[in-house]
Amino acid sequence: MKKRFKFTAVCLTIMIFMMALAGCSKNSPLIDLSKFQSDGQFSYPGVVWGSSAEETVEQVDALLEGTGLSAHREGTIGYVTEGVPFEGEEWRIEWQFDDDELWCISLFASTTTQKSGKLYKKLLAEFEKMYGEASHVKEKITDPSEESAINEQGGRWYSDDNETRLVLSRLYDNDDTHGNRATVGIILSKKRKNAVTTDGW
Numbered sequence: 001m002k003k004r005f006k007f008t009a010v011c012l013t014i015m016i017f018m019m020a021l022a023g024c025s026k027n028s029p030l031i032d033l034s035k036f037q038s039d040g041q042f043s044y045p046g047v048v049w050g051s052s053a054e055e056t057v058e059q060v061d062a063l064l065e066g067t068g069l070s071a072h073r074e075g076t077i078g079y080v081t082e083g084v085p086f087e088g089e090e091w092r093i094e095w096q097f098d099d100d101e102l103w104c105i106s107l108f109a110s111t112t113t114q115k116s117g118k119l120y121k122k123l124l125a126e127f128e129k130m131y132g133e134a135s136h137v138k139e140k141i142t143d144p145s146e147e148s149a150i151n152e153q154g155g156r157w158y159s160d161d162n163e164t165r166l167v168l169s170r171l172y173d174n175d176d177t178h179g180n181r182a183t184v185g186i187i188l189s190k191k192r193k194n195a196v197t198t199d200g201w
Helices: 002-026 053-060 113-131
Strands: 076-086 089-098 101-111 135-140 150-158 164-173 182-190
Touching: 053 089, 101 113, 113 150, 113 164, 113 182
Parallel strands: none
Antiparallel strands: 076 089, 089 101, 101 182, 135 150, 150 164, 164 182
């Protein structure tokens, strides 16, 4: 009888532990490049553009913590999800709202110059395989003698209706003498009617 009770208690403990793990993994958003496009539109998987912060939390099942991101103008606000694992790096996801409507989701990985180069090339190849050749490919190489010289690489993909876009970027130092100053970014955004910029982004 005691053995059966112990066995049952152990089984229940394991079940509770597994359920707790399942709950934790559910709250961890995953990065899936192939799901950044749905019905011809670019977006984060399961997220609807124009959603409020509260609705976004429900859609991605992730806790959004206020970061005090600089507002470009009154009515804008940003939230962040830290430490999302992907491609061997921990990514930071920033959710930007304009008048409590989601319009931009940015994913950033900070790493070394060498690692960022490999990561950028891999992501560029995967995006081009899934979404076609990038438009507006940019590569800016600065003079190595310039202090804090930062180089840029990037490519953009637009939805057919030109209302949403996907941007891949890399900002990196000429070398690692100033520390790990390389960032790879994936930016998903929707054109805004009341945008400050003339092109709506």
